[in-house]
Amino acid sequence: AQLRCLSCQRQRRQIHQQRRHSQQQQEINSAEFSKDAYLTDSFARVHNYLRISLTERCNLRCEYCMPVEGVPLSPDGNLMTAEETMRLASLFVRLGVTKIRLTGGEPTVRRDIVQIVEGLGNLQKHGLQSLAMTTNGVKLTPRKVAQLADAGLQRVNISLDTLDANKFEKLARRPAEWHPRVGDAIHAAYDNTTASTPARAPATQAPPPA
Secondary structure (H helix, E strand, C coil), rough: HHHHHHHHHHHHHHHHHHHHHHHHHHHHCCCCCCHHHHHHHCCEEEEEEEEEECCCCCCCCCCCCCCCCCCCCCCHCCCCCCCHHHHHHHHHHHHHHEEEEECCCCHHHHHHHHHHHHHHHHHHHHHHCEEEEECCCCCCCHHHHHHHHHCCCCCCECCCCCCHHHHHHHHCCCHHHHHHHHHHHHHHHHHHHHHHHHCCCCCCCCCCCC
């Protein structure tokens, strides 16, 4: 009788957990929930900015960041897939997030980075206002810049510790020949931005010469 009672208790707990999970899913999927209730903390601060780390991997070994042999990495199965990343981001956007930044590791080492950006870019019609990425620029070729921009990436931060190729080799523990790649990435990103931004007339004009 006692075993039967314990079994009944476990079943009731499972049923309760299933109902609670179902209720939570309905709340998430409902468009009627209060965003403020989810994204305002106990200090009345509203959080609308989400950073998503796409990977632990990095193609540099900067001496201030990582040992030369690297660090133990999580199994790939423990990392979010592109679909899971987009699903999570969509939930946060529906809860009031308006800005998303992709980070790493180094996000461009993901083979599906363009797919991820394209999926997140589709959230702009649901309230996302800014989609950005932080990168070291080594794999950010002009072609990749164009692909990411077309997919919906709006802003990019490119990290470069030094303008000296030899110092780059020492700091990043990677060949000095990689250094120009970062410069090319910066120029490509700038060119893509200026090409897609309409020219603006100056707000004020200087008086004509006397």
